[in-house]
Amino acid sequence: MSLAPTVKQPVIVVVAAGPGVSGSVARLFAEHGYRVGLVGRSRTTVHELAAGIATDEEQVRPEVVDVTDVEAATAAVTRLGEAFGRIDVLHFNPSAYRPKNPLSLSVDELLSDVALGVGALLTSVQAARPFMSSGARITVTGSMAADRPSPAAASLGVQKAGVRNLVQSLDAQLRPEGIRAVSVTVRGTLAAAGPFTPDRVAQAIFAAAAQDPDAWRAEIPYEG
Template structure:
């Protein structure tokens, strides 16, 4: 029986790159994301690598949808060996311009989405005494950055979740790893939210970030996928990808 990996945020960017990399290493793949058409395209690409793929459209902020995802995965494959929590979105804005709805939305996806998948899969990990949980976090989960208060808060929460969960689960044979990318050159800007004093300020911030992701030092989705695979293969507890310090300074200058 092949090993299986469940990846959230799997329809594009880091999630897609990770799915293809694990497939090349012999894993069957469960794909979760909100966009069914893109998800099916990734599933087709996984199958082209000779592995099984199960695409389950899922909003990870909805615990009932996550429960359905996990039950569907277990019904199909019997077990999940690796969980890669990758779903999330970027929100930029000073606190005074960030409404409570935005706070709830970013926390529901970037933090609670991770809790939902972990809580759902943990019983079968504990029953087997094995498994890997990889939380893709961010440099924003270790370093405060101006105009990223809600995003950083959500990522700091995941860092605390990951570090504490590692202490709980290591004695039980379950790996918990934090992967911290810097800035990624991917299509995450499609869903990014920008808040500001007026439309001109919002547009300026968006253009600054669009220019920043083109910098030569910025990571690619494939770089993050390599880090995730390396972490699972070697049992690492933390991996830093790219140049987070450079990313932090660049974002601070851009503010």
């Protein structure tokens, strides 16, 4: 599948946009002709990222919101869909890193983290769905923590296993409509150099979105 623009410029909405992988994803898709919607909690971060992509609001639009606030996040994604008139790729990036082992982690803390790392995907997809048509894609930044959880940050593995499971459900649900979902499991630690830089991971996510629908995989490992 080609991700090149056709009649109108395609649109990517990046949820939890920031300076790491999500920022690299936003810039890479912009380089391939996509207009970009950025959803993030930090006004400074989101606006700096937007300014680094384009100054024209027809090309990039920032939305500052806590994605765990269902009503506010729904409104933010809806505004982007209405402003651009379409959403071709929804990229979901957030997770919570809480340095607590399973004997010190409280239930409330676990549920709070899962609300960010898993629940916010539901909010984002449900808000984006009216603006997505056949050929649209949902991509998610996954992690080896789904398979090899660290007890030092017990909630992270739960989030990553949960979001990967949810992606598979979304893909099965939306497949008849021509919309596909994929998580890219990053089997390494992000770094400033080498195979696990944010830019390299972004390239893997771009490739995952462009895979052949007839040979689609809802989970792709990135080994670097």
